[in-house]
Amino acid sequence: MYLSIFPEDYMVPKGRLLERWIAEGLVPEIRGLTSREVVETCYEELLSRNMIKPGQVEYDGEVVQCCVHDMMLEVIVSKSLEENFVRLIGGQGGGTTYNNVRRLSIQGEDSRSLILETGMRQIRSLTTFRPQGHRKVLDGLPDFTLLRVLDLEDCKDLKDQDIEHVCRLFLLRYLNLNNTNISIMPSQIGELLHLQILLLYSTLLEAIPNSVVKLDNLEKLGLSKRNAWRVHLRLPRGIGKMKSLKGWNSVKMKLKLLEIGDLVQLRYLDVILNFCDCYDGQVLREFAISISKICYLDDFGVQDMSRGANNMKFLHDIPNPPLHIKHLLIGGTIDNLPDWVNVLCKLPNLLKISLDRSCCKDEELVARTTFKFQVLRELFFVPYGDGEFKPRAIQFENEAMERLEKLIINFEDVERKLVGVENLISLKEVEIRCKRDNKALHSTVKQLKTESNNREGSNQSFKVLLKYM
Numbered sequence: 001m002y003l004s005i006f007p008e009d010y011m012v013p014k015g016r017l018l019e020r021w022i023a024e025g026l027v028p029e030i031r032g033l034t035s036r037e038v039v040e041t042c043y044e045e046l047l048s049r050n051m052i053k054p055g056q057v058e059y060d061g062e063v064v065q066c067c068v069h070d071m072m073l074e075v076i077v078s079k080s081l082e083e084n085f086v087r088l089i090g091g092q093g094g095g096t097t098y099n100n101v102r103r104l105s106i107q108g109e110d111s112r113s114l115i116l117e118t119g120m121r122q123i124r125s126l127t128t129f130r131p132q133g134h135r136k137v138l139d140g141l142p143d144f145t146l147l148r149v150l151d152l153e154d155c156k157d158l159k160d161q162d163i164e165h166v167c168r169l170f171l172l173r174y175l176n177l178n179n180t181n182i183s184i185m186p187s188q189i190g191e192l193l194h195l196q197i198l199l200l201y202s203t204l205l206e207a208i209p210n211s212v213v214k215l216d217n218l219e220k221l222g223l224s225k226r227n228a229w230r231v232h233l234r235l236p237r238g239i240g241k242m243k244s245l246k247g248w249n250s251v252k253m254k255l256k257l258l259e260i261g262d263l264v265q266l267r268y269l270d271v272i273l274n275f276c277d278c279y280d281g282q283v284l285r286e287f288a289i290s291i292s293k294i295c296y297l298d299d300f301g302v303q304d305m306s307r308g309a310n311n312m313k314f315l316h317d318i319p320n321p322p323l324h325i326k327h328l329l330i331g332g333t334i335d336n337l338p339d340w341v342n343v344l345c346k347l348p349n350l351l352k353i354s355l356d357r358s359c360c361k362d363e364e365l366v367a368r369t370t371f372k373f374q375v376l377r378e379l380f381f382v383p384y385g386d387g388e389f390k391p392r393a394i395q396f397e398n399e400a401m402e403r404l405e406k407l408i409i410n411f412e413d414v415e416r417k418l419v420g421v422e423n424l425i426s427l428k429e430v431e432i433r434c435k436r437d438n439k440a441l442h443s444t445v446k447q448l449k450t451e452s453n454n455r456e457g458s459n460q461s462f463k464v465l466l467k468y469m
Helices: 013-025 035-048 071-082 109-114 120-124 135-139 160-166 186-192 208-212 257-262 281-293 312-319 340-344 441-454
Strands: 053-056 066-069 086-087 102-107 125-128 149-151 174-175 197-203 221-226 249-253 267-273 297-303 325-330 352-356 365-368 378-382 394-398 406-412 415-420 431-436 465-467
Touching: 013 035, 013 066, 013 149, 013 174, 035 053, 035 086, 071 086, 186 208, 257 281, 281 312, 297 312, 415 441, 431 441, 441 465
Parallel strands: 086 102, 102 125, 125 149, 149 174, 174 197, 197 221, 221 249, 249 267, 267 297, 297 325, 325 352, 352 378, 365 394, 378 406, 394 415, 406 431, 431 465
Antiparallel strands: 053 066
């Protein structure tokens, strides 16, 4: 019934759905399993029963977006309204009023005339799906004292003064302010001691207050400033004290590198460095050592905001890479890939590698047979730079990447060539990103299509896609 909260044909992000389930306390306790593991099982069961349709599927086969069949949604909405599970405003069943409703989903314009009845004070989950028309609800936020889930993603009516009311909703466990126009986060955010998820992607924030380190139960922190990749958010000192934190995304950092090693429970980490801050070499070496302490890291990305030569060389100093990594992203200039990548290639977990900027000073980048990537499914190679930082050829030796299914390569305006594509026997899709006047484009596309056609008899042909820059 929970899916009745989302509008018809709405693509529901998996993380958003599962995190809300946990925040509302809808997860049964099962001995030996975490709450996340339990909801993952529930999600997979819904997929296997065809109660939800897969949307976006990731490189490892994970369904990261889903939606509900139209007919199924009608049944779910009807049942939800019958049992007073949710009140829908502007959607299916909109306009029906119930006392003591626990969940409010605003999907249309009717919220402008919404009267906050006495029964509405019991709401524990409030969600908006339109960018505007929610002023009446936002003005009433101080009265929603029992809220556990506040999901205002894309709500352009939200103002900075509204956040002061939000910070007095002391039972909040899930707060989603993605793609809103807030520019200031009050220090009172540190008083939301039950908060588990804090999402602040694509806002106008440039900093978060020091009090955020008081959020001992926070498991996920997402931060980014809208349309400003090169503007970094300043993080407070003491971030290493947040021992519950498992996810840290789109963090643009200054001098908090040394605290990362204290967050040994992290599962994913995306760090964007600003070398204009003149990091000391010793600090970077200690940062590299800190990465080795995060044993359960699944997803690791490190990127350089500047364009200095060989800024990412400190990655060579990582003594032992986290052995559970599924996705590795290196975005910056480095003379060659660190030796520990050869260790990762032997592991059963590494499914995706993204190489951004300049990661090879040689004319040729070779995936060698001597270092087989056992399960690698996706290779994202987007080199750009000046002079020597542009390999002209990318070669795949026999058996080097037999499981590779998706290959994305940026030619830009460089005359690159692909060698050994016939050795990628599991290939399903090749995407070439380039400028229209690239002289090597025609011959490369012809080569790929010929190879794909040669495989048609064995049902192993692959798609060739062009994306012009």
